[in-house]
Every structure is written in structure tokens, then in C-alpha cells.
């Protein structure tokens with residue numbers, strides 16, 4: 001967090017540099033670089049003749065280094081990615097259909113009355129197969145193994161388990177009470193020398209315990225049941241990971257979506273890496289994102305981010321912050337917009353590519369910039385005071401020293417994030433390197449379109 005006061009020792013020649021904006025630094029397409037540029041085309045586009053979207057077109061335009069979290073089992077489509085040398089992980093979720101093509105009840109998580117459960121947020125989704133598989137059900141295990149072996153066979157570098165909590169999550173909405181879970185829970189209790197007061201299983205116990213619903217025994221068993229279901233998922237995934245790794249006979253990655261960057265769950269810890277879904281109403285600073293990355297790294301996990309917003313400037317800001325934190329944010333194309341998920345399953349955000357292209361070109365072309373921070377001593381030499389009001393970072397690579405400025409709110413109403421801008425002080429006078437740019441709310445464009453607190457900029461402030 002560094003910003004604001006520019007050193008009076010800067011020479012007049014730097015004044016020009018201040019006005020140099022991202023666009024000026026983006027001439028030409030960078031070659032494939034080391035910076036991760038991740039596309040999460042959730043499905044391969046075009047899906048059919050009417051689909052005007054193209055996964056390949058986007059992958060090429062953004063020069064992506066890999067594709068994660070994609071549902072696809074079409075060899076011809078995947079071959080197109082192989083030809084472009086783009087690694088991909090393929091997704092599976094708890095609703096993966098069984099061999100008959102449906103999420104039939106016999107392999108699924110059941111409620112206490114034996115009916116298959118639907119996740120609360122999926123109730124309005126228009127999907128024909130909404131039911132989650134039960135990890136204690138050997139028939140579902142068979143389905144899951146078959147499907148994920150197929151993912152290995154399709155040449156994926158890894159598998160992405162979408163909603164990896166399975167029974168652990170379903171326990172929050174009333175599952176799973178299938179016969180397999182009941183038998184396994186009996187064994188779990190036996191191992192702890194506990195019993196169900198004469199009931200043959202937990203389902204029967206709950207149904208007959210009516211009047212005692214608030215009793216300490218019921219409360220204790222409910223807690224144990226949650227622990228049992230959580231442990232069931234960990235056991236299932238751990239065994240599966242070992243089995244699938246053996247099947248792959250090559251390095252193979254196991255990825256999942258860890259909502260909000262959560263690594264506390266033992267279920268997530270089974271995986272090698274995560275895509276953290278961040279809701280759009282969550283204002284994350286570079287420091288907070290960095291904290292998540294640091295935690296993931298400490299656990300030996302990789303971590304990238306997915307920001308659920310269709311707001312262009314909010315996305316741009318988030319993306320830059322994620323990269324500054326040493327991570328990556330997926331290109332906001334084919335991204336689920338969480339605020340609309342309850343009402344419309346198909347509400348996804350496909351960014352206007354031109355708007356983001358310059359930003360990702362910059363990222364792609366400056367991998368070193370995002371890997372190294374400037375030391376406190378070096379920053380002090382530039383005499384930039386620190387501030388928590390704005391997200392500002394100073395970074396340097398072989399092409400120069402850059403100042404990143406992102407105001408807390410969105411920058412502009414719409415439009416090109418990299419259009420030239422002149423930084424002016426609060427009274428409208430153009431800034432020179434000798435001026436105090438505290439606070440950064442000084443930013444206004446020549447044509448007045450930039451408002452107070454609406455700024456985002458990557459400024460090259462010094463040639464290397």
C-alpha cells in the first residue's frame with residue numbers, strides 16, 4: 001500500500017510519463033508469457049449452430065495459458081485446445097448423471113422420507129438432473145469413478161470438482177438418510193461405543209424421537225451425524241484421489257471451487273488447488289486477497305479467483321488486485337453472476353472482450369511485475385507516502401516502474417479502462433511529478449468524464 005506524494009526530486013521529464021496510460025504500453029501482442037491467464041469457459045462454445053460465442057476465439061484472443069472448470073466430453077472440441085497447446089481441467093459435480101443419463105434416486109442423496117434432495121439454490125434452476133450423488137452409495141461411487149476416469153482419458157491435466165462438499169453440504173438441508181448412510185452411521189457410532197436408544201438406524205431414531213427433539217441426546221447425535229457426513233466426504237475423495245492418480249499414470253491435478261477462498265474445511269484440503277468464488281458485494285483489498293493466497297500456499301495449494309460481477313470496472317479492479325496479490329483472476333467470460341443465480345440459471349457474464357483485452361495483455365506481457373514487490377527501502381526512496389484509502393501498489397519490472405491506482409468504487413460508468421487520462425489535482429490543474437497527488441480523488445479526465453473517486457490506473461512512473 002503505497003501512494004500519494006511524489007518526490008520533488010523527480011525530474012521534469014517524468015511529467016510526461018505520468019500521463020502515459022496503459023494503452024500506450026500495450027502496443028503489439030505479447031508472446032506466451034509466464035503470467036497465468038486463465039479462462040473458465042464453463043461449457044465449450046459454440047454449443048450449437050445458434051451460439052455466437054466461441055471458446056477458441058476467446059482463448060486465442062487472450063492468449064490464455066490454461067482453461068479451468070470446463071464441462072466438456074467432446075473429443076473433437078478438446079482436440080482444438082490440444083492443437084493450440086492449451087492445458088485444460090475438466091469439471092464434474094455432484095449432479096453428474098449415472099449410466100442411464102439421469103440423477104436417479106437410487107444413487108442420490110435422500111431426505112428423511114426417502115426423496116432425492118435438491119440444493120436450495122438450485123430449486124429454481126431449469127436443470128433436468130438436479131439431484132446430488134451420495135458418497136456413501138457404491139452405485140454413485142461407480143458413476144463418479146467412471147466419469148472421472150473419462151476426464152483422464154480426455155487428456156485433461158486435472159479434474160475440477162464443482163461443489164466438492166457433497167453429503168457434508170447436504171447435511172445442512174436435510175440429507176443424506178439413504179440406507180447406505182444409515183448403515184455407515186451405525187458403524188460410526190459403534191466405533192465410538194454409542195447407540196441410538198434401540199432404534200435400528202438414525203432415520204428411524206429421528207422419526208420416533210419426536211417429543212424428544214430438543215433433548216441433549218438428539219442434539220449430540222445431530223452433531224455426530226454432521227461430523228460423520230463430513231468425514232464420509234473426506235474419505236470418499238481421499239480414496240478417489242489416490243485411485244484416480246494411479247489410473248492416470250501421469251501427474252494429475254485435483255481442483256475445486258473453494259468459496260470465498262476457504263481452506264479450513266478438511267474436504268477442500270484433499271485438493272491441490274482452488275478457484276475462490278468471490279461474491280460481487282465483497283470488497284476485497286489486495287492485502288485480503290494476498291492473505292488468502294498466503295494461506296493456500298501454506299497448505300501447499302494453488303489459488304486463483306473468480307469474481308461474480310458483471311460490472312466491468314469492479315472486475316478490472318478485482319483482476320488487478322488478484323494479480324498484485326501474486327495470484328490470478330479468471331477472465332470474466334462465461335462467468336456465473338451470483339446475484340442473478342436464484343432467478344435465472346443461464347445468467348452468465350460474457351465480458352466485452354475489447355475492454356478486458358488491454359488489461360490482460362498488460363498482465364500477460366509483464367509477468368515479472370506481479371511476482372516482485374518493490375522493497376520498502378526502494379519505495380521510500382521514491383518518497384511515496386502510504387495510504388489505505390486507495391489500492392495502490394508500486395511495482396517494477398525490466399520495462400519500468402509502475403504505479404497501480406484503483407479507487408474503492410468503480411472508475412467510470414462504462415468504457416475503456418485504458419483510455420488516456422490526465423491526472424489533475426482537486427482544483428483541475430494538471431499534475432506534474434512535482435505535485436502532491438494526495439489524495440487520489442484528484443483524478444479527472446480532460447473531458448471531465450472521470451469523477452471524484454472513480455479512478456483506475458496503471459501508471460508508468462519511471463523507466464527502468
Ligand SMILES: [Zn+2]
Nearest residue numbers: 134176178181
Ligand atoms: Zn446417503
